[in-house]
Amino acid sequence: MSTKTDPTTAPAAPTPAELGVGMRFSIHPHTDDFVGVILGALADAEAAGLTDGLAIRTDEVSTYVGATTVPAEQRLAAYLAAVVAAASRRSGGGHVVAHVLLSRGCPGEVTCDLGVTGLPGAAAVELEPTGIRAVAHWSLYPLLDGGSDAGDHMTHIEAAIARATARGVASPAHYATKLVGDVAEVLATAVDAWAEVGAVVPHVVTHLTVSVGSPSRATN
């Protein structure tokens, strides 16, 4: 995978599928026509060509999206931003919430037998602004093992929050960090933080509850 090292001596970087880079998300239009909005938004993102390199499977609770090719983080973020923006448009700017779980380092369903050497970094994702304001609660979980040399979990979390704060979108809340900004910037902040921790911690998960069009805004 790398042109900088001799492939006969250096192990290839693990693929997104080998690392288990992917997400689960659910999208909740608060309207009687939620089925039409959800199915329409998923179809819009597919029609825009944003499902390339992704394995997508929807079940009763959420949609699983596994990245099969690089750039995995960019593909996941662009697809997610498109689905959220499409759902907002299709509900006429109404209240839509997405819940997202991004995971890397646990490719199987139960165990986490990575069997890879080396954790690849990822370029920061680049998303076009959607023009839609989002407010989100974001949590990041570096899943260390006792006895590892990757430090304390809170050190990684605090560094990620500091980077998000420097982007101008973050403020603290209990059990989460509040992110406010364009849907694209909110998603990019969480995806970048997750990928950055993933370059040093083998198993890292982040959760994000993204709200657009909330009628509560005026009172908070």
Add this chain to the structure above:
Amino acid sequence: MSTKTDPTTAPAAPTPAELGVGMRFSIHPHTDDFVGVILGALADAEAAGLTDGLAIRTDEVSTYVGATTVPAEQRLAAYLAAVVAAASRRSGGGHVVAHVLLSRGCPGEVTCDLGVTGLPGAAAVELEPTGIRAVAHWSLYPLLDGGSDAGDHMTHIEAAIARATARGVASPAHYATKLVGDVAEVLATAVDAWAEVGAVVPHVVTHLTVSVGSPSRATN
């Protein structure tokens, strides 16, 4: 707090507030009348006396619920089950999704300065069945530090999944465990697992996406 030890020599068990035992949840009725359903469900749970011992604060994205008195886990689970059941009833059995984050071990907003000695266990929660079928995706995050002696994070997760499977409600999925059963049993499974890990791991979080009344059921 304990009658078994001499209070002059043994440190008191930390209170739920000192441990930071609490949750954030959001509830998503997929109906035009979502504001009425949400506010009504919160009012129903309060009218039933289920907010005793809880500090509750709703913002633009979700509702924070901190437990102030024991039994913390029982209070959180009973309140949550009542809100979900009330939202389902008030939407006429329509599609309602709740997203829940349960946390213990991080009482502040950013840092996790516990300052307590000893991790209290918790009795299994006891909830009346709601009569409402739920399907959920559940994830558990034991947040260990490198260098701790609390083992590997996956060992704790796999043991929790095994216990949930023995209760008859769990099956594996990517990045989550699927739980199916009465709302009360699904919530009790996740809350008990979280509290059990919390008796040995200082900081543990669990996430749960709970769906009731989904029209997708017939096709999955």
